[in-house]
Amino acid sequence: MPEVKLIPEKWVDRYGDYLFNFTISRVNDPIMAQDLVSETFLAGLKSAHRFKGNSTERTWLISILKRKIIDYYRKINSNKGKAEVRMSYLSNSDQEGDWMEEKAQDLRNPNVEDTIEQEELGKALEECIACLPERYATIFVQKTIDNLETDTICKEHDITASNLWVIIHRARVQLMECMNKKWHKDN
């Protein structure tokens, strides 16, 4: 197996959007998600010397990000964090008491169920993407999520258009199988 080398200069372009999506579906706050992604890259940089190359760059960054997300929830569940959350609600004195209404989801609203299903589907897809080989995942995300032009992706990875479509096709087949398994297991 070829040794995996870290290329921090390319992290943001290669994995930024993927990590951001991964985070936002778990913390529901775009600003916090950006911070967590940013901190993940910095933590990766700090512990780069400990990277043994046994996993891919993306898998390694995801594992750091997962720890960051856990730390974030630990923090907001701690007393200090709870106080911070309370303060942020109390600071808008006009809207005091409105927060429960604002935050509670109305389950009678059919859109809520759709949203929940979308979120679950999104998480399942992210987990399935994480199981793909590094190259397949990167190219699939670039074409499907980032909507990059075929030529651009081909140039970046030094592959032909036919290779690109074979990779995307294989990635999709694996994702469909993975999603089916997950869906049947969870339901």
Next chain:
Amino acid sequence: MGRFFINCDEAKILSTREQYGDLNPKEAFRHKLHLGHCIGCRSFHKNNERFQRKLKGLKWVALSDTQKDSIKKRIAESMKK
């Protein structure tokens, strides 16, 4: 004159490319012709379309260029240290 008939492997790749609007009229015709007589590829194509609809329904978010630049800056600064 190019081939009219394609095999199942080619048909599946065309099915995938069709999800991204990448087929030219000739390829689209060949693909349709294949689907007309191949049950397996027809079923694969249906699943592929369903999967694409699900993907389109998902709300993907991306970092803006400004957000990316600010993260890149932080990484660059940290690398200098």
